[in-house]
Amino acid sequence: MSRQMVRPGGRSARVQSAVHTAVRELEAEVGRDGLTVPLIAQRAGVTPSTIYRRWGDLTQLLSDVAVERLRPDTAPRDHGGLASDLTAWAEQFLDEMASPAGRAYIRDALLGDPDGSNAGQCSAYAADQIDVILTRAAERGEGTPDVETVVDHVVAPLMYRILFRPAGLDAAHARGLVAGLLAGNAAET
Amino acid sequence: MSRQMVRPGGRSARVQSAVHTAVRELEAEVGRDGLTVPLIAQRAGVTPSTIYRRWGDLTQLLSDVAVERLRPDTAPRDHGGLASDLTAWAEQFLDEMASPAGRAYIRDALLGDPDGSNAGQCSAYAADQIDVILTRAAERGEGTPDVETVVDHVVAPLMYRILFRPAGLDAAHARGLVAGLLAGNAAET
DNA sequence: ACCTTAAAGCAAACCTGTTGCTTCTGGGGG
DNA sequence: CCCCCAGAAGCAACAGGTTTGCTTTAAGGT
Numbered sequence: 001m002s003r004q005m006v007r008p009g010g011r012s013a014r015v016q017s018a019v020h021t022a023v024r025e026l027e028a029e030v031g032r033d034g035l036t037v038p039l040i041a042q043r044a045g046v047t048p049s050t051i052y053r054r055w056g057d058l059t060q061l062l063s064d065v066a067v068e069r070l071r072p073d074t075a076p077r078d079h080g081g082l083a084s085d086l087t088a089w090a091e092q093f094l095d096e097m098a099s100p101a102g103r104a105y106i107r108d109a110l111l112g113d114p115d116g117s118n119a120g121q122c123s124a125y126a127a128d129q130i131d132v133i134l135t136r137a138a139e140r141g142e143g144t145p146d147v148e149t150v151v152d153h154v155v156a157p158l159m160y161r162i163l164f165r166p167a168g169l170d171a172a173h174a175r176g177l178v179a180g181l182l183a184g185n186a187a188e189t
Numbered sequence: 190m191s192r193q194m195v196r197p198g199g200r201s202a203r204v205q206s207a208v209h210t211a212v213r214e215l216e217a218e219v220g221r222d223g224l225t226v227p228l229i230a231q232r233a234g235v236t237p238s239t240i241y242r243r244w245g246d247l248t249q250l251l252s253d254v255a256v257e258r259l260r261p262d263t264a265p266r267d268h269g270g271l272a273s274d275l276t277a278w279a280e281q282f283l284d285e286m287a288s289p290a291g292r293a294y295i296r297d298a299l300l301g302d303p304d305g306s307n308a309g310q311c312s313a314y315a316a317d318q319i320d321v322i323l324t325r326a327a328e329r330g331e332g333t334p335d336v337e338t339v340v341d342h343v344v345a346p347l348m349y350r351i352l353f354r355p356a357g358l359d360a361a362h363a364r365g366l367v368a369g370l371l372a373g374n375a376a377e378t
Numbered sequence: 379a380c381c382t383t384a385a386a387g388c389a390a391a392c393c394t395g396t397t398g399c400t401t402c403t404g405g406g407g408g
Numbered sequence: 409c410c411c412c413c414a415g416a417a418g419c420a421a422c423a424g425g426t427t428t429g430c431t432t433t434a435a436g437g438t
C-alpha cells in the first residue's frame with residue numbers, strides 16, 4: 001500500500017485504479033509472466049513513464065496489487081467456540097495461501113517490497129482476523145491466548161511451510177497446530 | 190544450487206566460480222541494487238549471454254549465490270544439554286538471518302526460485318542443524334521433540350517474523366520460543 | 379476565477395535481455 | 409594416441425523495456 005494515498009478524488013486516484021485493474025485483467029489474460037509495464041500502461045490508458053514514476057518498477061507494482069488481493073474480504077465466521085473458530089480460520093487461511101495463486105501473491109508481495117511495509121500489511125491482516133476471533137472468545141468468557149502467541153504457533157508455521165517446505169502440508173497439519181496451541185495454553189484459562 | 194553440477198573439472202566449473210565470485214565482489218562494491226548481468230559478466234570475464242543461458246536471469250543467479258551463503262559453515266556447538274544447545278542455536282540463527290544481509294539473502298533465495306528448490310534447501314539446512322542437536326540430546330538420554338516440531342515452534346516463528354513482522358523480534362523472543370517448546374513437550378520425555 | 383504544485387504525457391537515449399550462429403573445450407571411442 | 413561428438417561459451421545484431429528532461433494538464437487552495 002506504500003503509494004496509495006494520493007489525492008483520493010483526483011486524477012491520481014483514477015490512474016491508480018485504472019492501473020490496478022489493468023494488472024488484474026492482463027494477469028488473467030496473458031499470465032503472470034506475460035506482464036510488462038508498457039503492456040499494462042497501454043491497457044490502463046496511461047504512459048509507461050507514469051507507472052515507473054509512481055511505482056518504481058514492475059515488481060513493486062505487482063507487490064501493491066498482491067497485497068490488495070491478500071486482504072481478507074470478510075470477517076472470520078463464528079462457529080460458537082474458540083477452538084472451532086480458530087481451526088476453521090486456519091484451514092481457510094491455508095487453503096487460500098497454499099494455492100498456486102496464493103503462493104504467487106505472497107511471493108509478489110514480498111518481492112517488490114524494499115521497506116517491508118507490504119509484508120507487514122499482510123501480517124497485519126492475519127493478526128486482525130485472529131484478534132476478532134479472540135475477542136469474540138473473550139466475550140464468551142473463554143480463556144484466550146495472546147494474538148502474538150497464535151501468530152507464532154499457527155500463522156508462522158503455516159506460512160513458513162508454504163514458502164520453504166510445501167511437502168506434507170495439509171488441513172490436518174493446520175488442525176494439529178491449533179490443537180497444540182490450545183492444549184499447551186490450557187493453563188491460561 | 191539447481192544448476193551447479195556441470196562437468197566439475199572443466200571450463201563450465203571455472204565460469205561458474207568466476208561468476209559467483211564476481212557477484213560477491215560486486216555486491217560489496219556497488220551494492221545489491223547496482224548489480225546487473227552485463228556488469229557481472231564483464232567482471233567475470235564472460236559474455237552476458239553465457240549467464241543468461243546458464244541461469245536464466247539475474248534473480249535466479251542471485252538466488253543461487255544466496256543459498257550458497259545461507260549454508261551453515263559449522264555444526265552447532267555442543268553446550269552439554271538440549272535446552273542450551275537449542276537456545277544458542279536459535280539465537281545464532283536469528284542473528285544471522287535477521288541482519289540486513291541475512292534478510293537480503295533470504296529474499297534473494299526465495300525470489301529467483303521458480304520451483305522452490307532453493308527455498309527447500311534453506312529449510313533443509315536448518316532442519317539438518319536441528320537434527321544434529323536432537324540426535325546429540327537423544328544420545329545423552331534426554332527426551333527430545335521431533336525435528337518437525339522444532340521447525341514449527343522455533344524456526345518458523347523466527348523466519349515468519351523476519352520476513353513479515355520484524356518489530357519486536359530479538360534474542361529474548363527466540364529464547365522464549367525454545368522455552369515454550371521444551372515446556373510444552375515435557376510430557377514426551 | 380486565479381495560482382500553485384504535483385502528477386501525467388511525450389519523446390529520445392540508453393541499456394538490458396534475447397537469439398541464431400559460430401567457435402572452442404573437454405570427454406569418450408576407435 | 410588421435411579423432412569425433414556434445415555441450416557450453418563467444419559474438420553480434422536486434423527487440424523491447426527502462427530512464428530522463430521537458431512540457432502540459434488538472435486538483436485544490438486562496
